[in-house]
Amino acid sequence: MYQEKKDYQSWICDKCQKELELTKVKVHYLEGEFEVELLNCPTCHQVFINESLALGKMAEVEQGLEDK
Amino acid sequence: MDLDKLLETGDRCIFREPPTCTANCPVHLEIIEFISEIEKGDFQKAYKLMEKKIPFHRIIGQICDHPCESFCVRSAAGGAISISELEKAVLEYGAAKPKKIWPVPKKKGKVAVIGAGLSGLTVAVDLDKKGYEIVLYEKTDRLGGRLWDHIGESLKEENLSEELKLVKDKGISIQFNQELDKNRLMDLLLEYDAVYLGSGGWDEQLEFNPKTFQVDELNLFIGGKIVTRNDSVIFSASSGRRAALSIERYLSKVSLTDSREREGIFETPLKQDVSETEVIIKIEKQSSIYSKEEAIQEAKRCIKCQCRKCMDGCNHLRKFDISPYAYVRQINHNERIILGTHYANKMINSCTECGLCKEECFLDISMKDVIQDTRESMVERNKMPVSAHDFALKDMAFSNSSRFSLVRKQPSKEQSKDLFYYPLISFSDYVKGLYHGTGKTEYLFYPGCQLPASYPDDVKSIYEYLVGHVKGDVGIYLGCCGAPADWAGRQDLMGENIEAIKKVWEEMERPTFILACSSCIRVFEKYLPEIKVQSLWDIYAEKGLPNKDQIKIPQTLSIHDACGTRENSDLHESVRKIASKLGYNIEELKYSRERTKCCGYGGLVYYANREQSDGFVAERIQESPHDILVYCTMCKDLFVSGGKRTFHLIDLIYPKDNEDGAVKKMPTLSERHQNRSRVKRSLLKEVWNEEVDEPAQDDYQLVIPESVRQNMEDRYILMEDIQAVVKNAQESRKRFFNPESGDYLASLKREHVTFWVQYAQEDDKVLIRNVYSHRMEIVEE
Numbered sequence: 001m002y003q004e005k006k007d008y009q010s011w012i013c014d015k016c017q018k019e020l021e022l023t024k025v026k027v028h029y030l031e032g033e034f035e036v037e038l039l040n041c042p043t044c045h046q047v048f049i050n051e052s053l054a055l056g057k058m059a060e061v062e063q064g065l066e067d068k
Numbered sequence: 069m070d071l072d073k074l075l076e077t078g079d080r081c082i083f084r085e086p087p088t089c090t091a092n093c094p095v096h097l098e099i100i101e102f103i104s105e106i107e108k109g110d111f112q113k114a115y116k117l118m119e120k121k122i123p124f125h126r127i128i129g130q131i132c133d134h135p136c137e138s139f140c141v142r143s144a145a146g147g148a149i150s151i152s153e154l155e156k157a158v159l160e161y162g163a164a165k166p167k168k169i170w171p172v173p174k175k176k177g178k179v180a181v182i183g184a185g186l187s188g189l190t191v192a193v194d195l196d197k198k199g200y201e202i203v204l205y206e207k208t209d210r211l212g213g214r215l216w217d218h219i220g221e222s223l224k225e226e227n228l229s230e231e232l233k234l235v236k237d238k239g240i241s242i243q244f245n246q247e248l249d250k251n252r253l254m255d256l257l258l259e260y261d262a263v264y265l266g267s268g269g270w271d272e273q274l275e276f277n278p279k280t281f282q283v284d285e286l287n288l289f290i291g292g293k294i295v296t297r298n299d300s301v302i303f304s305a306s307s308g309r310r311a312a313l314s315i316e317r318y319l320s321k322v323s324l325t326d327s328r329e330r331e332g333i334f335e336t337p338l339k340q341d342v343s344e345t346e347v348i349i350k351i352e353k354q355s356s357i358y359s360k361e362e363a364i365q366e367a368k369r370c371i372k373c374q375c376r377k378c379m380d381g382c383n384h385l386r387k388f389d390i391s392p393y394a395y396v397r398q399i400n401h402n403e404r405i406i407l408g409t410h411y412a413n414k415m416i417n418s419c420t421e422c423g424l425c426k427e428e429c430f431l432d433i434s435m436k437d438v439i440q441d442t443r444e445s446m447v448e449r450n451k452m453p454v455s456a457h458d459f460a461l462k463d464m465a466f467s468n469s470s471r472f473s474l475v476r477k478q479p480s481k482e483q484s485k486d487l488f489y490y491p492l493i494s495f496s497d498y499v500k501g502l503y504h505g506t507g508k509t510e511y512l513f514y515p516g517c518q519l520p521a522s523y524p525d526d527v528k529s530i531y532e533y534l535v536g537h538v539k540g541d542v543g544i545y546l547g548c549c550g551a552p553a554d555w556a557g558r559q560d561l562m563g564e565n566i567e568a569i570k571k572v573w574e575e576m577e578r579p580t581f582i583l584a585c586s587s588c589i590r591v592f593e594k595y596l597p598e599i600k601v602q603s604l605w606d607i608y609a610e611k612g613l614p615n616k617d618q619i620k621i622p623q624t625l626s627i628h629d630a631c632g633t634r635e636n637s638d639l640h641e642s643v644r645k646i647a648s649k650l651g652y653n654i655e656e657l658k659y660s661r662e663r664t665k666c667c668g669y670g671g672l673v674y675y676a677n678r679e680q681s682d683g684f685v686a687e688r689i690q691e692s693p694h695d696i697l698v699y700c701t702m703c704k705d706l707f708v709s710g711g712k713r714t715f716h717l718i719d720l721i722y723p724k725d726n727e728d729g730a731v732k733k734m735p736t737l738s739e740r741h742q743n744r745s746r747v748k749r750s751l752l753k754e755v756w757n758e759e760v761d762e763p764a765q766d767d768y769q770l771v772i773p774e775s776v777r778q779n780m781e782d783r784y785i786l787m788e789d790i791q792a793v794v795k796n797a798q799e800s801r802k803r804f805f806n807p808e809s810g811d812y813l814a815s816l817k818r819e820h821v822t823f824w825v826q827y828a829q830e831d832d833k834v835l836i837r838n839v840y841s842h843r844m845e846i847v848e849e
Binding site for chain 2: 010011012013014015020025026027028029030033038044045046047048049050051054055058059061062063064066067068
């Protein structure tokens, strides 16, 4: 899972008014736990997930883990 | 799950069984493949198939007595396929030079072959190829024996000589003019590792094993006419080939009998139904041999026998292009995997469990039962993909929550006077009926969860009708029977649900349940056999319709029976009776009543594999040019969303003045919830005069464009999910902002799903731009 700059260049964290940064974030589903680079707010760390990531790679990994 | 039992079930499937022609060909030419190649015009490939299976194919192909043809299933529909003529055509148009075979060192043993007729030559050539040293003893001065009697129009002398020369060219040692007697035979048995006796004129009776052709326990094997006791060339060749195999096994010191069940001719379990096969008359050859085109036309007549009855009826089996035989094997693999991907999960969750396969199968193989057992096993082993049935199970929980669930006895006569006590107006049946309650709840109306979701305005009318027409009090019970849990393999939830229903039944002193939904009927029969049930439609058929004069335009309808009612022929009758009472003409579908298909909702396929569900819908709705009549809410909703004009019985019994019932759209997932809650509230208010809490006002006024609504349906996102995300975002400001567009993007995890909403604010309205969700969780540091 990765995100490109074009996916986020316009979005900022509303609460902190900060631009988003790509850093390693832990995600998990069922038995799987990974560290992936995702956009998040450098201050409050809320993670940004856009539609294509959620319905694309993320859904694919979810499906893969469900079928393990 | 008992996997041995599972495999047994799969092995009963005859999908892969050979056709009668091949089973009755002593050398098992793959006739369907052979004919398919001819049909494609590929005579060379057809030739290779002959070469592979038929000893001396260039001779036998001309003179075979073709026992296959008398068993051809096509004979009942235009005459048997002329397989022997096709073989001759293939020899003419597809012949290739024999492959150059490099001689194998002859180190495996010495075998004497007595008699150079067809069977002896077959043994000699087969064993020579395998590396045995062969000595051929022939009483005359030429090879071929009785083959020379067949010289004629098909088999030319020069062709036979040429073929026999090939045997000599192999370097097999041949001793001509050797008349052998019993004593000489005894000598040969000592001298050679094994002896084959294929001399048709041998006088002495020999005791032999009919499977292996071994004489006693000796190193003597026999074949040809002594074994076949007829003049058939193909049986003779077959006996030689089988004896050669025995000799090879004998000399290799392995079992002579293992895995030889289907040698020679055998009875195939395959049964081909030709009752609906179009009659096509046999193609006659215009000269001594089929032309290529004639051969192709004749090949096209072949039915290519294969049992596909279940597959023909089932969109699912065809979509995955799988027979029960192969399906069971994939399930078996899926069940046994410990580490690795369970590739069959999606397929297993794409079966509607409608039961048509069993109905179509003359061996009663039920994939419905196999799939149900498999899903239960997947749940038990914690291998069921959560996302497949999650939404449906949440929907079930909703229906059994206080937002819908309700149990009430019929109001007393005094309380319900305005509702049920109508004077009879003699010129019309337009009455709700007289009050004839008894104070004891004889019936409990259980409309299920989908009828109230799709027809919220009619539940009260149906209830009033029932109170006015059946003897004894009619209570009402709103809830979900548990069908989603059953389909999802969730026996834990199913058990709880059944207990809850049973408890109500006991508390109400065991009334008869009146069921409107076919899935409820199925679930009650399966899990609650002690509860007496009656179908709502049976009651309408028996007691008469409430609005007799309501028929608008008489028309022809095709009835799509609900798959849950497959075995309920009384119900099928009732539905037809109601439709015809209303003045409709019925044209039956090919797959109807006990052979009906599923609409695509069953087995929760609608949630687990929408594409598969759409496949069922698309196939079913094009089976009739007429509007369809259904009596299951999901059938109606799916067919209408597929673009087919479809009436539910409710549309006909309770027609609305300003509405074409046949195009009434499926409510959205959110509307289904709202409708159910509305049914509960309105019944409580209007029938029981109870105070009802109105639902809490939505926090935000959402403006949702059509494209987003469609996404909500496809992604199983409810209005309440969006409300919750927006509320959380507005209150906490935990959201993202896009200064260019002015949009916000916010998320909220609800149970196991994280919902994302992109929105903009405009005055007091919230404009929804997009919605999506995922199940993966972000681990907050």
